[in-house]
Amino acid sequence: MRVSTRGRVLCGLSASLLAVLVHLAGGGAVGEFSAKIPKKIGAWTAIGEDRIYDRETLFDYMDGGAEVYLAFDYRDVWTRRYADPGGRELTLDIYDMGSSAEAFGIFSCDREDPPAGIGQDSEYGFGLLRFRQGRYYVAVTATFDDEAIGKVILELGREVVKHLGPPGPGPDMLAFLPAAGLRADRTSYFHSAINLNNRFFVSSENILQLERSTDCVFAEFEAGVQEPASLLLIRYPDEAKAGAARRSFLAGYAPEAGTDGLARTENGKWVFASLAGRFLAVVFESPTAEWASNLVSSLRLPKT
DSSP states (O other): OOOSSSSBOOOOHHHHHHHHHHHHHTTOGGGGHHHHSOSEETTEEEEEEEEEEETTTHHHHBSSOHHHHHTTTOOEEEEEEEEOTTOOEEEEEEEEOSSHHHHHHHHHTTOOSOOOOOSSEEEEETTEEEEEETTEEEEEEESSOOHHHHHHHHHHHHHHHTTSOSOOOOOGGGGGSOOTTBOGGGOEEESSHHHHHHHSOOOSSOTTOOOTTOEEEEEEEEETTEEEEEEEEEEOSSHHHHHHHHHHHHHHHOTTOOTTOEEEOTTSOEEEEEEETTEEEEEEEESSHHHHHHHHHTOOOOOO
16 A cells, blocks of 8 residues: 555645745755755756645645654655656655654555665665655655656665765664564554554554554564464553553454453464563464464563
C-alpha cells in the first residue's frame, strides 16, 4: 500500500509561499534545500515554486495519507516539481522526520521494491525512488516508468543525498530482536495503529492502545517450511499501560486465550501475547505454540 507520494492535492499559491517564508525566516532546515538542490537534472528543469508543508498544512498537500506521517515526529516536507521538454513531470519530496529513527520508521513501513544504493536505506521501482539519510526521508516520483526516467530519478536522488548530512542511528528497538530467522528488510518501526494496520491488519479498533508515546517494531521471521510468522514488539510508557493493552488485545483478538496468552486461530496458526515489564510481545501466524514461546524467549530486552 503506497500512501507516501501518490494522489496529492496542491494547495493555493499564496498559502504555499507564506509557508515557505515562515520556515525560511525561522531557519527551518528544509527551507535551505531551495538553494542547494540543483534546478536542472539533465533535460529536466524545476518548474513552479518550491513549497513547504508543516504538520498543520500537510493535509493541503496530500489527498489521503497525511495521517501516516503525522503518526511519526514529522516536521516539514519540502517539495519541488521538474519537467522535461515534452511536459512530463516528476516530483521531489524531502521530509524532515525529526530524527533518524523516525526517518527509518516512515521508510520501513512501505518497502516493496529492490534497493537503489542511495542513502542509508533505499528502493526503486515503477517510477518511485524512496530513501532515507539521517533525519530525512526522500521520495522522487514520476507518473510513468521507463529506463530513461529511471536514470534521471536515480541521478536526482544521488544529488539530493549529498545535501542531507551524515547518517544517523535507527530505532533502539531493533536491537531487541533476535537475529535467527529475522527478515531484516521486512522489519518496520512505528507508533500508531494506523501504521500497524497498513502493515498487518489487527483490528479496526485500537485494541493495543497505541499512541505517539508507544514504540513498535513489527518483524517477520522464517518459520521452517511454513509461511513467515510475525512478531510485534511494543514498548509502553509504563507497566500499567502495557498490562492494560495486553488485556484489551486478548479480549478483542483472542478471547479464547488462557492466562498464558496463547490461542489457536481459525487458520490453525497460533497467536501469543506475552508481557515483560513495559514491553508487550505478540506473535502472529506461529506454526506451533512452542515456536511462538521460543521466539518471545529469544528477545533481547533490556533489564530495566
